[in-house]
Amino acid sequence: RPAGVPPRPSLPRRVVVHAASSRRGSSSSGGRLPPRRGRTSEKPGRSTRAIVEETVMYVEGGEAPAPESEANTEANTSTSYSKLYDRLMSSGPLRMHRQVPKPSKEAQMKEENAYKLWLSDVAVTVKRKYFFGRKFMVRDLAVFALVSSMHLGLLWAPATFSWGNLGLCMLLYFVTGCIGITFGYHRMIAHKSFVVPKWLEYAAAYCGALSIQGDPMEWASTHRYHHLHTDTPKDPHSTYEGAWWSHAGWFLDNEMTLSRTEDHTNAKDMMAQPFYRFMQKTYSWHILLSMGLLYAFGGLPALIWGGCVRTCIVWHITWSINSFCHIYGRQEYDTRDLSKNNWLFGLLAWGEGWHNNHHAFEYSARHGLKWWQFDLTWIIIRSLQFVGLAKKVKLPTEAAKAKLAFE
Template identity: 45%
Template sequence: MARSNSLLSLAAASVALLCLTTGPLSFLVPQFCKQAQTTLLSPASASTQGFYANATLQNTLPLQPHWAIASALLAALATRKLNKVGRAAQAKKQKPLRDQVAPENADAVREDRKKGSKNVKGGSKMQRFFSVRNRKFWDFTVWPRTYFKRVWEKKDWMYAVIFGIIHAGAFMAPWYFSWDAFAVFFCGYVITGLGITLSYHRQLAHLSFKTPKVVEYILAYCGALAMQSHPINWVSSHRHHHGATDTANDVHSPKDGFWWSHAGWLLDQKGTWMRVDRSNVDDLSKQWYYRFLQKTYPLHAIVLPIVGLYCWGGLPYVLWGFFARVVWTWHVTWAVNSVSHVWGFQDWNTGDISMNNWLIGILAFGEGWHNNHHAFETSCRHGLKWWQVDQLQVEFVNDVTWYIIKLLETVGIASDLKYPTQAKMKKLSWDSDEAASAAIA
């Protein structure tokens, strides 16, 4: 009740500020504004003493300073009523995801699926490419879900259409190639890619480091431009993944099919039943900024980038700076879920099939050291050794995201950087037991 009263008070203050403005905002509700100005800004009003300075209230009213307008807008946004995610955040915590029972229509029992068990195509051959010693960490057996011959929900079709349009635009990009358009593509890939790895993943999902809120929000906005959903949705799905990694309740395990882990899970609402529970992101859903991004996400991820790029450089900038950039960043990010859970090597006994994959480590700014990450989820550094190639060492750490975090710490922006403890490293190391060997998760 106290929370509701404070919100109502703040909302009333916001409306008052908006109404007092005699500038461009007064056209919204002119009669109400005029009445509010007459009542609240009359010379007899004690609340306005000192407001006018030397101005007199005659036929016109003085223009409010810009900070008042900005404050009113921010206050109005902050006091919007709680949405479904906000209400879900207030719900009671449920039991761990890996212990929950999936709905009957979720196709969760792998051994009962129509396709039966299959081997990942090229499993053993590709392993030679990613592991110098060609060590085997699992048997590449999967139980694929049905991708197409199933009942599609409206949201599945909507996502499929959006994915198709964005990919079609990316395929058109080569016919409009120019080096400046490619530079826009590359810069956009770096900015939005780091927005996902540095902000969405390490800061928001795993709380690996802290920054001032204004910096946190700017970094999160860079991630929002990647068109991989707003922070509340992305972080919730990722936390669900860590809550049940490679089990039947995992939101995108390759044991449900390689292409399922890559992108198929995004097109199956029933198969990803756990995603409707967003109580695991109450730390984000309580913040007005992330609720604002959720409600207005298409504006930031699609409309503003396309309009801005078209005004800047026409169709070539749109095709390269938006369509090609989004598709490339999509598949690099998705490869962390698919490739880095299939091929590579393990330094740590995590009980799953997360792998350290050097190629994805390069393309995804350090996210490819996925076995390291699953061993030490809250660590801001994923590349834990000097250049990792199947435990061969070269003088370079392949973790660009960590370099950026360290740079932010050096200039005093990032703080409370988290790293693996020696005790946990010893506990999870394969080397802690002479008889230890990589288990098939």
């Protein structure tokens, strides 16, 4: 926390308030619109459609129920990440549903074996060997083979280039990256920032599966743990363990990752749905089918550009949100973690780069909270809301933003 900034106040009780915009020319005071009775010849146009938003508002006078914790946060603000990690890892299996205190960035900076990342204020301590002198599990080798084969495919990209193949790559980059990951996996499924009809939810989730980042349930569960334990030793990909670890090293170390993400009971809402159970059981077949279709319709060039090139682009942009956006950028809200707003990935990742905004208000369907923070995914959500396909869209109020703002 920057000098002179008071400690973050405890969050008051959260309530959900529904508000509807009135029709143009009406004298509505902002409550719900009365239901129509009988037939009418009036056809509401785009400018007169009543859009219902669900806004999260913090109301003075009540305390939010605190998550189950293993220690008092304020009593441990002087603990470095390294010491907190050593203590937790030596005390038996991690209890992932219990929170631990946030480590002190200043204390971590003073750790003897820590080093500062280039041009940043983040000091890291490498806790696991990345490649040499470590034990590899079968899944580690399988994931490494998959990632390596996709990157090796890039060697054929120059020889198979055409504008048509580049267009195919960009189209699938949007479908799997924006619609699949950002819109589907992240804001809709993991955070429940809005609700759409089931056919649209499942279609977006299927697009996310084609990004080859795991089945929907696995992805959402892991991401929910990331937010519950951001930049603590229970975070699946904390930057305090190194830039490479938070970028890609974490999922190449199955032993450590399973200790943090194997329990999917934080995704019971998805376990109850046959579609997500089906995707979990048959996930690999959908990837093979998609690659087979690319080859069948466009041969090797389509497989290289629509498969390898596109997948690597989506991978590294997604992974960079976990790494670069916890190292480089600006913090506008006191989130007590390393999340930062990064304009470059705000553009490349369809609005996901406004990462400090997201960690401050993880429920928000909109990440670019200021007019100049471009967020294409929010534009898509807002458009779907306008035509009635997206409902219960969650946004932070100005009062909620003011509570966490540094300035």
